[in-house]
Structures are given as structure tokens and as C-alpha cells.
Amino acid sequence: MHNNPILRISTKILFAPIILFGLYVQFHGDFGPGGGFQAGVIVASAFILYSLVFGIEAGKKLFPLNVNLILLAFGGILYGGVGIVSMILGDEFLAYNILGSSPQSGQHIGILLVEFGVGLTVSNVMIALFNAFASYDKIKEK
């Protein structure tokens, strides 16, 4: 697929809008359908598309493997961390009321952070799985 100009150019055009749409779904989840799970998958699909068209090595250069693995764990830590911070501030685990100046703004901050954690974990798990399968293939061919 590396030499097909239609695929290459359309991937280059589509890459940024896909990520933009993912971010929209991520942060618009409070007001419309969407949230961390869907947004994570959409963002991951942009990187997977890139890897499919330009090759797995180019994909790894764009989004290095160690960054991928760190972010994969960081999503879960962020989610749990929000809960622990609210515990330290004197509320219950994952009760967001205390995070902001008013209970409502606390809830907004909490939900935003928690959904971001979900999105990070989901997108990076998907990218990592795709990379693992694709690299496995290459070694098998040798």
C-alpha cells in the first residue's frame, strides 16, 4: 500500500480531522453522545490508518512504542488518581464534589479527567494491540 498515491494523500488529509473528531467526541461527551471509550477508539483508528498505509515502522516513528505503553498505563492511573485526590481532600473515593469550588464544578472537573483517562487507556491499548499483531507478522516472515 506504500506506493498508492490515492491512499497516501487521503490518509494525509484525513489524519488530522479524525483526531479532531476524536477530541470533539471526548470533550463533548457531557453534552452529546460520546465519551472516553468512543473517542479512544476514534483516535486510535487515525494512528492505525497511518500505520496501515505508511507501514508499521513509520507508524512507530510517529508514535513511539514506549510513549504508547506509558500512556496506556497513565490512563488508568489518572482515573484512579482522581479518586485518590478526592480521598486526600476529605471526600469519598471517586466523589468529585470536593474537586471544584462548587459541587457542580467539581463534578465537571472530575468527569472530564476521568473520561480523559478512559480515552487514553482505550486508544493506547488499541494502538498497542495493532502494533503487536503487525510486528508479529513481520518476524514470522523472516
Added chain:
Amino acid sequence: MISELLINAFLVTIMLSIAIALIKTRTIIFTVILTSAYSLVAALMFITLDAVDVAFTEASVGAGISTILFLAAMAYLPKKEEESISSEFIPALSCIILGGILIWCSFDLPEIGQLTAPVHQHIAPEYIKGSKEDIGIPNIVTSVLASYRGYDTFGETIVVFTAGVAVLALLEKKNSAKKNKSQPKQKIRKNA
């Protein structure tokens, strides 16, 4: 009412024909693609039930990313499924009996959207009221998912994380075992 019935009949017919095609096909790539199509029709069905968030998830996860991952995994499978030798009579019979029981039970279900249904009596009214007052978010699904049921979503995230790490560990082990055989040590460190 009539249009809703028509849409539902249309979707169910497509779903049924995809399911029958899925049973008949023995080529793995067609199985993957048909599963993806099935997910897409299921997403449309969720939209007719006004469950937009679920439909969104089904379309992006079921029809989108899982198809790509199946295709990536498909490279290690034989191109065609093996014909089964054992008799198909007993599995078919058990499927028909189970399906019959489920259809029979479905007559006792309350009508969709009925306010007096038990599921709308328990805790849902509190969530619907509280989502506006306590949390101030228009999308009730998000407030239930991330705040009222934050523990469950935390569990889900950890499940996704654990599943991903487990698959990575399995594949990584085989990768490095093969590398050890074919390549000198320096390259392992570079790639790891």
C-alpha cells in the same frame, strides 16, 4: 408507528440474512467483514431504541476497531475454516429450544418506553433528577457512567488495560523468543 415497524422489520431482515450468511461462509475474511456489518446494523437498531451512546460505541468499537484487529489477527489463521465432521443436529436443536424460550419470555417484558416498567421505578428517576441538579450535565448517560457509576467505569478501564497488557505479554514473549534465535543480542535491546 407504522414507519417504526417498517424500519424495525427492515433491520431485523438484514440482521437475519447476515447471520445466515455468517453460518454458511467458510472464508475467514468474509466472516470478519460480515461480523462488522452485523455490528453496524445492530448500531442502527440501538438508534431506533434512542440509545445513541450505545449505538456510537457499537459502531466505533464493534464495526470499526474490532474489524481491524480481527483482520490483523487473521494473518495467522488458515484462509478457510475447516468443515466440521460432527453432526450439527444437537447444536441446532439446543439453539432452537433456547431461542424459543427467549421469545416466549419476551412476551412478559413490559413495552419499550413504558413509564411504569420496573426498570424505570428503581433508581433511574433519581439519576434523571440528580444529573441536572447535582452534576449539571445535559447528557445523563455521561453523568451515570462517569459519576454515579464511577466505580464500574473504573473497573471497565482496568479490564481494558489488563486485557491489552495480557495480549501484549503473550505476543511479546513469542516475538522475543524468535528474535533470540535469529538475531544477535544488540538488536533485541534496540527493538524492545
